[in-house]
Amino acid sequence: MKTIIFAAILILSTSFASAKQYITKTGQVKFYSHTPIEDIEAINRQAVGILDTESGSMQFKLLIRSFEFEKALMQEHFNENFMESDQYPKSSFEGSIMNPEEIDFEVPGTYVADVSGNLTIHGVTKAIRVKGSITVTKDELITKSTFKVNPTDYNISIPEVTRKKIANEIEVTVDATYTR
């Protein structure tokens, strides 16, 4: 069902350019965990983003398995033990720009965006509100945001042995470029 809705969105957005809906399949989502013992970083370069400049809605979807780590062993632990990515293969965000009057998608420049919506990770959905930026150029719309996520909010349990190596708050950076 979700696929059909997604397909409908895709069809609509590609066939009616006037709908002002932009799609990327190569959005980047990074996360960073810092502890005195170890810094852990992972990057996902396959996030799908949909930005509707008319309604101000913003959506992201990604596959947990698409996160790439520096070490294969970390990636394995991440998928098998923490995120249970076979059971919860996806993560998503569905939200809206709360200050649309302050952003002009027709005038080049960088605008501050205040985005509110629902973030789903590990099967748990939470309301979040984050600040970000939207850069408008002649050919592109670039959306960026950095915010903190607490794994325990999403029922992600981290075993005692590795707890010292993983921060309580994970810094998430979203960077999506839409071609216009």
Place this chain on the structure above:
Amino acid sequence: MSRKLLIILISFLLIAGIGGFLAYRMVFQDAPLSVENEKADFVISAAALVSAFETNESQAMKRYGGKIIEVHGEIDEITIKETSTTIVLKSPEDLFGVLCTFDSSVANAGSFRKGSAITVKGICNGYLTDVALNKCSLIK
């Protein structure tokens, strides 16, 4: 004599074992995941892979998720970025294909042409708008 030999033999095996284990960890687990020199778990066409996920996503995820897939198809889209190159292989579903992400270090990325046939090996991450593969390497 035989006892001494046995001790030497056991310690030798022990050292070799530990050394082997450490080498294995260093090479395979402390390094980034790489599939370039690994054998594919499945060889399949882009159309068949998309159809498997379209028919039953959770079953396809169980079968292909995290596995090394060698997939062949026709290039439909190419996106070149600073850090990566992404191509989408066409499927009869038209809207959905197989998205393959290559690191920027991949040679030949510049030679990808829309409409040309290609065979790629990568890790299957699941299904969004497309079936997504990363850590891809070019087979032909």
